Amino acid sequence: MKEATFFDNKVVIITGASSGIGKNLAIRFAQLNAKVALAARDDKKLLDIENLIKSSGHDALTIKADISVEKDVANLINTTFIKWGKIDIFISNAGQYIQGRIEDIDLVQFHNSFAVNFFGSLYAVKQILPIMSKQGSGHIVFINSLDSKKGIVGDAPYVAAKSALDGFGDVLRQELRDLRIKVSTVYPGRVDTPMIDNIKVPWISPKISTEKVVSAIINGIEKEKPIIIVPKISYLIGALNNLSPKLMDWFYKKFRLEGTRKS
Numbered sequence: 001m002k003e004a005t006f007f008d009n010k011v012v013i014i015t016g017a018s019s020g021i022g023k024n025l026a027i028r029f030a031q032l033n034a035k036v037a038l039a040a041r042d043d044k045k046l047l048d049i050e051n052l053i054k055s056s057g058h059d060a061l062t063i064k065a066d067i068s069v070e071k072d073v074a075n076l077i078n079t080t081f082i083k084w085g086k087i088d089i090f091i092s093n094a095g096q097y098i099q100g101r102i103e104d105i106d107l108v109q110f111h112n113s114f115a116v117n118f119f120g121s122l123y124a125v126k127q128i129l130p131i132m133s134k135q136g137s138g139h140i141v142f143i144n145s146l147d148s149k150k151g152i153v154g155d156a157p158y159v160a161a162k163s164a165l166d167g168f169g170d171v172l173r174q175e176l177r178d179l180r181i182k183v184s185t186v187y188p189g190r191v192d193t194p195m196i197d198n199i200k201v202p203w204i205s206p207k208i209s210t211e212k213v214v215s216a217i218i219n220g221i222e223k224e225k226p227i228i229i230v231p232k233i234s235y236l237i238g239a240l241n242n243l244s245p246k247l248m249d250w251f252y253k254k255f256r257l258e259g260t261r262k263s
């Protein structure tokens with residue numbers, strides 16, 4: 001018999017479920033008896049994960065979606081709602097690490113970064129709000145980045161879009177409180193996923209495991225935490241940057257927090 005958990009029969013949508021944090025979250029939610037809708041562009045990878053989940057006796061659904069395309073996002077939300085009749089948790093996790101120094105960068109890269117790292121979440125929220133409002137419950141979780149608390153040199157397109165998402169999540173949390181819809185934002189440091197496979201990080205900011213991030217997210221949802229920073233020591237970064245941005249600029253430069261590209 002399955003052991004009862006907080007997530008029993010909860011319907012959870014995860015974008016970017018084909019890889020890294022999203023994939024690991026999907027598997028963990030399923031193990032906790034949630035019904036999981038898996039979204040990303042690569043539906044072959046999603047089907048493998050769906051099959052893995054189903055083979056352990058849990059429920060999953062694959063929906064191919066490019067989150068920068070509004071109608072794909074609408075289809076994702078509608079298909080999930082039609083299948084299971086409710087949406088309890090929406091995890092906006094899909095993202096792309098779009099980098100470039102300002103003097104080199106093409107404006108298209110900024111547009112692309114905002115399309116995936118910001119507008120995808122906005123489309124989803126607009127689609128999901130009527131459903132969660134009617135339910136009188138729901139939890140929206142944004143997977144942001146520590147980079148929105150302190151920008152890294154060379155990352156302006158990514159940092160700008162994640163910072164927009166940071167502000168959006170902060171306002172949304174306050175606006176939706178009376179509707180009993182919860183909003184959490186997650187700020188991981190460097191995580192060991194394919195996204196940063198080609199980056200060698202300095203010893204002072206080692207890559208953390210997806211398992212650690214997933215555990216922090218699951219715990220944060222259960223405890224209804226508005227802000228989830230992982231690793232915990234990184235709570236200091238935003239505060240120190242507000243206190244002394246020059247000191248933090250020096251620190252980031254000194255320890256080469258941007259990392260180096262593996263050849």
Ligand SMILES: NC(=O)c1ccc[n+]([C@@H]2O[C@H](COP(=O)([O-])OP(=O)(O)OC[C@H]3O[C@@H](n4cnc5c(N)ncnc54)[C@H](OP(=O)(O)O)[C@@H]3O)[C@@H](O)[C@H]2O)c1
Pocket residue numbers: 015016017018019020021022039040041042043065066067068093094095096097116143144145146187188189190191192193194195196
């Ligand atoms: N890794 C880190 O160091 C780190 C640190 C802080 C925050 N984060 C954030 O964590 C989240 C997950 O990243 P990850 O590290 O797990 O990276 P990852 O392994 O590269 O996974 C990214 C996921 O996003 C999906 N995706 C990308 N563009 C998409 C689009 N247009 N539409 C739908 N899905 C799309 C990818 O699937 P398809 O390619 O199949 O579409 C993939 O499933 C991102 O929001 C990232 O910014 C990562």
